[in-house]
Amino acid sequence: MAWVSLKIEAQDNNADLISDTLMELGALSAIIEDANAETIDEQPIFGEPGDPPPGIWQQNLVSALFDEGVDVAAVIQALQQTAKLGALNYTTETIQEQDWVRATQSQFDPIKITDTLWIVPTWHESPNPDAINIVLDPGLAFGTGSHPTTHLCLAWLTKTVSAGSSVLDYGCGSGILAIAAKKLGADEVVGTDIDTQAIQSSLYNAEQNQVEAEFYDANQYQSKEFDIVVANILSSALSVLAPALAKSCKAGGKIALSGILREQEAAVSAIYAEWFDMSAPQHMDAWVLLTGTKKCAT
Numbered sequence: 001m002a003w004v005s006l007k008i009e010a011q012d013n014n015a016d017l018i019s020d021t022l023m024e025l026g027a028l029s030a031i032i033e034d035a036n037a038e039t040i041d042e043q044p045i046f047g048e049p050g051d052p053p054p055g056i057w058q059q060n061l062v063s064a065l066f067d068e069g070v071d072v073a074a075v076i077q078a079l080q081q082t083a084k085l086g087a088l089n090y091t092t093e094t095i096q097e098q099d100w101v102r103a104t105q106s107q108f109d110p111i112k113i114t115d116t117l118w119i120v121p122t123w124h125e126s127p128n129p130d131a132i133n134i135v136l137d138p139g140l141a142f143g144t145g146s147h148p149t150t151h152l153c154l155a156w157l158t159k160t161v162s163a164g165s166s167v168l169d170y171g172c173g174s175g176i177l178a179i180a181a182k183k184l185g186a187d188e189v190v191g192t193d194i195d196t197q198a199i200q201s202s203l204y205n206a207e208q209n210q211v212e213a214e215f216y217d218a219n220q221y222q223s224k225e226f227d228i229v230v231a232n233i234l235s236s237a238l239s240v241l242a243p244a245l246a247k248s249c250k251a252g253g254k255i256a257l258s259g260i261l262r263e264q265e266a267a268v269s270a271i272y273a274e275w276f277d278m279s280a281p282q283h284m285d286a287w288v289l290l291t292g293t294k295k296c297a298t
């Protein structure tokens with residue numbers, strides 16, 4: 001069995017129309033992607049809680065899948081007529097049947113965070129069995145270690161957690177930061193998230209890694225003080241949560257904040273400077289890690 005993949009160049013004002021029309025014309029699936037994805041011109045678009053839904057990219061690729069034998073020229077002609085479009089740039093490719101599970105798994109290799117910390121999918125051997133290895137498969141909750149924000153937080157935890165530390169992971173997603181903290185020697189580790197799927201994933205991943213950590217729905221979480229607070233959430237949420245996160249950190253304790261884009265760095269840092277002595281920001285791609293030490297009460 002085989003399929004035909006049809007990719008059509010689209011602008012921000014016609015990508016939805018092309019995608020919807022292709023589905024009406026018999027596509028098995030249709031998705032819109034950034035035409036510049038994984039290039040220097042990639043356009044990061046992220047929704048912030050409370051903001052209007054983000055738009056789509058300026059340059060798009062609409063990718064649709066059809067059964068083998070589809071008459072691509074006829075589809076393009078019908079698309080132009082139905083959606084009232086002029087000439088379209090497109091490419092086609094035949095996709096052969098394959099072992100999809102294996103193909104998906106092959107996209108996820110072990111991720112090296114530092115020499116001593118790796119994230120390893122269950123279907124891989126660890127490249128360094130002597131390192132701290134977090135066993136984690138991609139799932140429904142955010143946090144596989146591949147995203148720069150998670151990477152920055154993990155690397156910071158390796159330098160910050162010491163034996164017996166207490167750690168709060170606010171916005172725990174897959175639980176990856178909480179699990180890392182525990183494996184790095186933390187004593188009490190608590191994770192919290194507004195997404196129930198994230199809590200379930202965190203509990204499952206903690207069990208897979210044979211670590212004990214508590215995970216709570218953010219609405220049920222009872223605030224208390226920790227030595228270390230790490231929160232990898234978007235900047236608008238970090239701004240709103242600043243008083244609560246500051247309250248959760250002991251005087252002299254450490255905080256790490258990520259999910260912040262470079263252009264948001266100054267504003268978030270200024271908010272947290274009310275409670276924390278902020279350190280120099282760290283960067284990876286478009287993303288920022290802000291860290292600080294909680295000021296002692298005067």
Ligand SMILES: C[S@@+](CC[C@H](N)C(=O)[O-])C[C@H]1O[C@@H](n2cnc3c(N)ncnc32)[C@H](O)[C@@H]1O
Binds near residue numbers: 141170177
């Ligand atoms: C970018 S993911 C980070 C996941 C993981 N900690 C990591 O570093 O990969 C952000 C997580 O924060 C959660 N989140 C967003 N807003 C939140 C809020 N106000 N309170 C608690 N969790 C929140 C989301 O559900 C999501 O799981």
